[in-house]
Amino acid sequence: MTKAHRKLFVKCAAIVIILAISRLSYAANPAIDSAADSAYLGGGNFNGLNGGTNFGPWQLSPTAFTPSNGWYIGSSTTNGGGSAGIDTIATNGLRTSWGGYANSGATSTAVRAFTGSFLDIGQTFRIDIDNGYVESNQSIGVALQNFSGQTLVQVAVVGYSAPYAHVIDQDGERSLSNSVYTPNGLYLEITASSNDTYSARLTPYDGSYPPITFAGTLTMQPGGQGIYQVMLFLDNPAAANQGPNWDGFFNNMQVFTQSPFQVTAVNAGNATNATVSFMSVPGALHSLQGCTNLVNPVWSPIGTNVIGTGGPMQLKDPSPTGRTQRFYRVDAAY
Secondary structure (H helix, E strand, O other): OOEEEEEEEEEOOEEEOOOOOOOOOOOOOOEEEOOOOHHHOOOOOOOOOOOOEOEOOOEEEOOOOOOOEEEEEEOHHHOOOOOOOOOEEOOOOOEEEEEEEEOOOOEEEEEEEEOOOOOOOOOEEEEEEEOOOOOEOOEEEEEEEOOOOOEEEEEEEEEOOOOOEEEEEOOEEEEOOOOOOOOOOEEEEEEEOOOOEEEEEEEEOOOOOOOEEEEEEOOOOOOOOOOOEEEEEEEOOOOOOOOHHHOEEEEEEEEEOOOOOEEEEEEOOOOOOEEEEEEOOOOOEEEEEEEOOOOOOOOEEEEEEEEOOOOEEEEEEOOOOOOOEEEEEEEEEO
16 A cells, blocks of 8 residues: 655644645646536537646537537436446536547547647646446547647547457557446546656546556657647447437546645634645545644544545544644545
8 A cells, every 4th residue: 555645734723834846847737627617617518618727728529519429518427327427516516527429430539738848757647537338349538649639549448348448559459457347437647657658547436446557658650759638539439329328428637747646725714623625646545634743743533534536625624622733644545
């Protein structure tokens, strides 16, 4: 089991926060977005919209609804016969993800460019994926591409043939062992490990199989091997069928240069309910711990553990009353 933690010091309602910030030259800008962003509150097709920070605007194909393919904002709990989904809650209270559909031989694609530059060595792209039903030899997945729109590495769920997760890179297509079908969502992380290689991890949210780690060489393309953009795709997953069971969803897109896990704020409130806010690690179990001194610290668990989404979360200390000082840390463990 691996752990990482951050600590904040709170004393007499005063908060001291120390931040260490690093920035890579000639790297993609750190970026984050989810379907709960206010840019998507209108629902419907989101071509040209640009929620979150430091991604380029969405470039969708098709740009409007057709009987055979399209994109929309909706809940991922409606596919696969009903599922837990990967939704985030928008300010209007609705469950939201970026959704798409494709049938009758059609394909839907959604492209988003990084900003700043290409994905640099050590930088990671992550995203949530929720496939519904996928018919035989059809697919839903994610491709990282160069500036020319040529695919460098692709990870997809392919229908009807376990193992269901497949990778395409310089070495061709291969399946990922132990990747059984799950309708309850996955998250994918791909890290640039050199100028032409990558490492990756695919993790199901429902624990239907252990996290799968894999690595490979980026496909050699005429436009180069610099990772410049992401393409989400649904390649005819419904085939001759129609309906929400075959829709695919994506959410919680990020680019980061190291683990995004960090404490972002502590609110001491009225001294009866302290709140610790943090950027969570997707799929990891987070726990809030507290102690009264750092000379001989005895860390005690506080409250209920939560599973990270990869986005902002909060944990609370409901009873710090009567203490003149209190130290907190958040642990994240797989």
